[in-house]
Amino acid sequence: MDEKRTTLIYDRNQLIAKLTWVFFTITVLTNALVDPLILVYIIPAGLLTCLVMTRVARKDRVTENSMYVAVLTLFLFFFFLIQIEPILLNFIFIWFALLLSSIYHQDRPILLAGFLTVACTIYFFSFYQEQIFPNSDPVDVIYFSLFGLFFTVFLIYSSRFTERLRERAEQKEAKTSDQLWETREYLESFFNHMTDAVVVHDRHGMIMKVNKRFEGMYGWKEDEIVGQRVPFIKEESVDEIYRLWSRLDSGQSDYEMSHHTKTGELIDVSMTISPIRNKSGEVVALATIAKDYTERKKTEELLRRSEKLSVVGQLAAGVAHEIRNPLTVVSGFIQLLQQNQKMSPEHFEMIDSELKRVNTIIGEFLLLAKPNDVKFEYKSILPLVEEVVTLLNTTAVMQNIKIFLSYDERVPHIKCEPNQIKQVIINLLKNAIEAMKFGGSIYVYVGSYHDDYVRIRVVDQGEGIPDDKMTKLGEPFYTTKDKGTGLGLMVSHKIIENHHGQLRFVSKPNEGTSVDLLLPKSTHVSTTDEVQISK
Template sequence: MNSSIVKFEKRLLLEKYLKESLIHHKPLLDCDSDAIYAMDLDGYFLPVNPACEQLFGYEAEEFSKLSYMKVIVLEHLERAFSFFYQSVDGKLQNFDCQIIHKSGEIIDVNITNYPILIDGKIVGVYGVAKNITEIKQKRKKYIEEMQHREEIYREIVEHSPDAVVIARNEEVLFANDTAVALIGALNKYELIGRNLFDFVDPCYYDVVEKRVKDVEKGSAVDFMEQRLIRKDGNKIEVEVKSIPAIYQNEPARHIIIRDITEKKRTQELLLQSEKLSVAGQLAAGIAHEIRNPITAIKGFIRLMEAANEFKQNYLEIINSEMNRIELILSELLLLSKPQKMKFKRGNILTILEHVKALIDTQAIMNNVEIEIQSFSEIPSFICDENQLKQLFINFLKNSIEAMPNGGKITIEVGLLESNQIQLRVIDQGCGIPEEQLHRIGQPFFTTKEKGTGLGLMISLQIIDNHNGTFQIFSNQKGTTIVTNFPI
C-alpha cells in the first residue's frame, strides 16, 4: 500500500482517537499552562489544549495546518526532526529548542515527545512544550554575572601584593604574577597543572595535608608559617592562609601566600637590638658583680704572698670565684652575641638559674629577692636557650622596676597534666591598671617613663616561636605572668 495513503489513514485514526479519548480529560488539559499537542507522522500539529494558541500564537484551525518546519527556528530544525523521528520509532525524547511565535518573537521551549500507540501501531506523537524563555534569560544573566564576578575576582587577584594560588585537591589551577615571582618561575604555565606539594618543604607535608582537608570540608584556616621550595631549590619562609572558594563553578581553595623573609629579618634585628639594650642595662650591675670576686681573689693572693705559704682552702675559694666570673661573662657574651635560632633540648630550671646569676646583683641593689620554686620534676624540652634567657631577663627586669621599694619575686615552675611546662613569675609591684592590660605587648606601648614597649613585644614573639601561651594578671598587690610551653 502507498505510504502516503497509510499516513493519511493513520492521521484519520489519530484524529478520531483524540476526539474520543481526550474528551473526558478536557477540563484538566484546559487548565495546564504547558502547550499539549499531537503530531501525525509527517509532523503536522493537532492542538489538544488552549495553551497551544498562547505559546505558538496561532488559533486552533491555523495551528492544525502547521508542521515542525514552520515553527522551529532554522538552527534547531535538524535537531528537532531527529528527536521527532526517534519518537516515531517508539522512544521518549526531551530537549530544549527555540520556536518562532506568530508575531516573529523567538521563544525558548522545553519539549517532551513520546509516541501514540493504537492497536499496537504508532500513529503519531504527543508533544508537551513548556515556555522556558524566562528561565533561560535568568540562567544567561546568572552566567554573565558569574563570569563578570570571576573577571573582577581575577583582576583583584592578579594585582594582589600577596601571592595567590587557586588549587583543587593537589592541583594548581591558577597563580597570579606575585606567586610566579615568589616561586621563581618564568611564567604561570610552569605552575598551573603542577602538584601543590612540589613546592612545599617535606617537613610540612603532614600539617599542610590536614589544612587541605579542613578547607575542603568548608572551614577556612588562618595564616601559618611554613617553608616553600622555589624553582631554584632555595627555601623561603612564608605565611599561608587558605579559604574555601568556587573556581570555574566548582569547589576549590583560595590560597594566600606572604613572603615573610623581610619580616623575619626585622624581627631578628629587633631581637638583637633589645638584647644589646638589656646587656647595656645589666652592665653596671655585672661590673659590680665581677668586682666583688676579683677583690676576694686579690685579697687571698696577697694573704698567701704575705705568709709565703700555699693554702689549698684559699685556692678553692679563688677557683670558685673565678668560675663565677667566667659564668657571668659567658652569659653576658651569649646574650649580646647575634645568634640564629637554635632549637635543642634544654632544662628550664638550669636556664632560670643562669638568668638569676646575671640579674641577681641588680635585684640586690634594688632590695629585691628572687626565688625559684619547682613543684615537680621538670623534664627537658625543645627550645632555644638563648631566646628563653632573653625572655626571662625581660620578665625579671620588668618585675624589679615595678618594685622601687623592694620586695620578692617568686618564679614557680610546674608540670601540667596537658604535658606542658608552666612558668609563673609573681612580683609584689605596683601592678598595671586594668584598662591598660589589653594593650600589653603592643609595639611602643609601655607604662615606663623611658620605655619603648618593644621588650614585651619581643618576649611575646619568643613565646610564639616556642608555640607557647602568655597570660598576665595584675592588681595593686602585684603582677603575675603565666607562660606555658609544650613539651
C-alpha cells in the first residue's frame, strides 16, 4: 500500500476503536442499571474486543487486512452479546456494526459486514425467533435478509460517492497547495532579489523579516535582527517615525531620512511605507522599502555645483563681452580726447550712452545675483499693472502703439515684492513695444486663472518669435533685439520663480506674441478685500 492509503486506514481504524470504547462504556453503564448480572460476561468480552481494536488501530500494524479484522471483531462481540441475552435491542447492534464498516469508504469491508449481517440475521431468526422475533412469521427472515442486502448496496454507493468527494477535495487542496507554494516561492524570490532593501515590521518597530538587499545595505543578517526593534533609525528621528507608523492606516507614505548601518555609517534613504492587512482589514504589519540614494545625492550635489560653475562662467563671459563693447567705445573717445584735447557734444553723448549701458548690465546682473534680498507683501496686482501701463504709455504712443488694459471685477491679492513684479511687467511691456516696429495695439488682461493663480496676459502684434528661438528665451545674453542685453527675461524668470509663479510664451511669426504671467493667489486676504473696479 502507498503511504496515503495507509494513513487513511490508520485514521479510520483509530475512529472505529474509539467508537468501540464508547459503545462498550455505554453498554456497561446501561446494564449496570438494568441487568447487573450480565456484566460478568459483558465486561470481559467487551474489554477483549476493545483491546483487539486498539491493537489493530496501531500505526505500525496497519495493513489492508486490518480493516477486515476490525469488522470481524465487532461482529464477534455483538454475536456474543446476543448469545448471552437474545433480545431485539441487542440484535439491532448487528446493523450498527454494518453501519460502522462504511467508515472505511471501501467496498470490501462493507460487503464483508453485509454478508455477516445477513448470516447473523438468518442464524438468530432460525434459533431464537421466539425470543427475538416473537410475533414474526418464518417468511419474515427473507425480508430481513433483503433489507440487509439493500442496506449494504446503499452503503457501498454512499461510500463511493463520499470517497469521490474526498478525492476531489484532496485534489483541489493539492492543487491549491501547489499554487500557494509556487506563489510563495515567486514572492520569496521577488522579495530577496529586489534591488531595494525591504523590512517587514509591526507598528512598534519589531522586525519580522528582511530581504537580502537589506542585509547588504545595512550590514545586519536576518537571523540577528528578526525579533529586534529597528536599530537603524537615528535617535533624534525615533519619535517622528513612530508617530508616522501609528497613523499609517491607508495608502502608503513616502519619506526621506538618514539611517545608520551596523558599522555606524550614515546613509541617505528614500522610504516607502505600506500597511499589510489581514482578512478583516486590520493593519497587522508594515512593509518599508528603502532605497539608498547616498551616492545619487552626492552626484546631484556635484552636478549642481558644476551647473553653478557653468552658469557663473557663462555669465562672466557674457558680462565681459557685453561690457567690453561699450568700454572699447569709451576708450576710443578718451584716446581721441588725448590727441585732440577736445570732443564734440555728440561724442560725450555717446560716451554717456555707453556708460549707461554698462550700468544697466551691471544692475541686472546684481538683481540676478541677489534674488533673496526682498520683502514680500500682500498686494493687489491691479494697481501695479496700472502704474506700469501709465509709465510706458507715453513711450508706446510715441511709437504709434496703443495699450489696452482690461480686468475682472474681482482680482485676488497676491503675496509679492511689488518692485520686482513691476520690473517683470515693465520687461514684458518693453519687449512688446520693441517688437512692434510699425505700431499697433498691446492688450493687457488681469484676472483669475483656474482656482489657484492670478494671470497677467500681455498680447502684442509684433513680429513674433520663431519656434527655434523660443527654447532659448531666458538664456543669459540671448536676445532677438539689436540693443538688448539678454538679461531681462532671465531676471524675470528668476523673479517669478522666487514668487512660485510661471511665465508662459505663445508666439507665431508675423502675428505676435502672447505672454502669460501666473502668480499664486493669496489666502491671506478675504474676498471682501479683493479689488473691485468697474470696467
